[in-house]
Amino acid sequence: MALWSIVTRVADGLPLLESTDAVQIVGADTQISQAKAILKRLDASSPARLAIAAKAFTFSYMVENGLVALVLTDAKHPSRLAFAFLKAVHDEFEAWLRAERGEGWRAAIATEAKPYAFLGFGKVLSRLRREFGDADSKANASRLHGELYEVQNIMRKNIEEVLDRGEKLDREGARRARRRRPIRACARATRPFHSTARPPPAADVSKVSSRLVSESKQFKWGAQKLSMLERWKAVVPWLVAALVILFVLWWRFR
Numbered sequence: 711m712a713l714w715s716i717v718t719r720v721a722d723g724l725p726l727l728e729s730t731d732a733v734q735i736v737g738a739d740t741q742i743s744q745a746k747a748i749l750k751r752l753d754a755s756s757p758a759r760l761a762i763a764a765k766a767f768t769f770s771y772m773v774e775n776g777l778v779a780l781v782l783t784d785a786k787h788p789s790r791l792a793f794a795f796l797k798a799v800h801d802e803f804e805a806w807l808r809a810e811r812g813e814g815w816r817a818a819i820a821t822e823a824k825p826y827a828f829l830g831f832g833k834v835l836s837r838l839r840r841e842f843g844d845a846d847s848k849a850n851a852s853r854l855h856g857e858l859y860e861v862q863n864i865m866r867k868n869i870e871e872v873l874d875r876g877e878k879l880d881r882e883g884a885r886r887a888r889r890r891r892p893i894r895a896c897a898r899a900t901r902p903f904h905s906t907a908r909p910p911p912a913a914d915v916s917k918v919s920s921r922l923v924s925e926s927k928q929f930k931w932g933a934q935k936l937s938m939l940e941r942w943k944a945v946v947p948w949l950v951a952a953l954v955i956l957f958v959l960w961w962r963f964r
Contacts, residue, residue, distance in 0.1 A: 711784050712842055713735055713781075715729050715780065715795075715799065716745065719819065719820075720752055720753075720776050721776065723749050724822065730836065744873070748872055756773070758773045759772050767783065768782075768783050772800065775804065781795055794853055795842035802838065806834060
């Protein structure tokens with residue numbers, strides 16, 4: 711039985727829409743969290759189609775045109791039917807986008823920033839899940855025995871292998887980031903120092919120059935005054951003595 715499904719953007723894992731009528735199962739939150747962890751780890755090197763065993767459940771996904779559709783089924787659900795469902799989701803979602811957004815639907819998908827912006831397709835998704843969900847129905851029995859969709863080359867992994875590999879890649883990325891940090895720090899430390907102080911404006915330079923010239927003149931005049939005072943100090947005693955002698959002579963011979 712098809713229990714839950716979601717469509718996301720491969721480039722960044724942005725969820726575009728998901729089932730609004732998911733079958734209630736025990737541990738549903740755990741299964742949905744694992745599904746989103748799987749989608750988060752997809753990149754250009756990931757297989758385009760993959761079935762992932764998770765004990766009593768199976769996650770199946772298919773990548774087309776930059777979109778990934780994933781469905782959660784019970785482990786007994788036929789893989790061929792699950793991938794037929796995913797192919798139908800891709801085809802009908804593209805047809806719905808063309809009707810809603812015209813020929814610019816790819817650009818609309820690539821530039822969308824809001825999660826779950828295409829929930830308008832939800833009714834179609836629910837209908838497809840019901841159509842492909844019951845493996846015992848006559849229609850699906852016909853699909854299983856027909857040539858509806860070829861799944862011979864589908865890769866199969868278990869959930870631990872997928873999630874553990876993602877965690878190892880995350881840890882390796884973190885280690886590489888830590889190794890690069892000291893190198894960047896050393897590079898910053900060895901860069902030549904460049905002063906960021908701005909040169910003063912021309913007007914300020916002129917003012918400073920004028921002030922220095924004025925102060926230089928004042929200092930020069932002060933030095934001349936000191937020199938004159940020193941000379942007067944040396945001459946004054948002799949002048950006083952001469953005046954005294956002249957006064958004495960004048961007084962004696964008057």
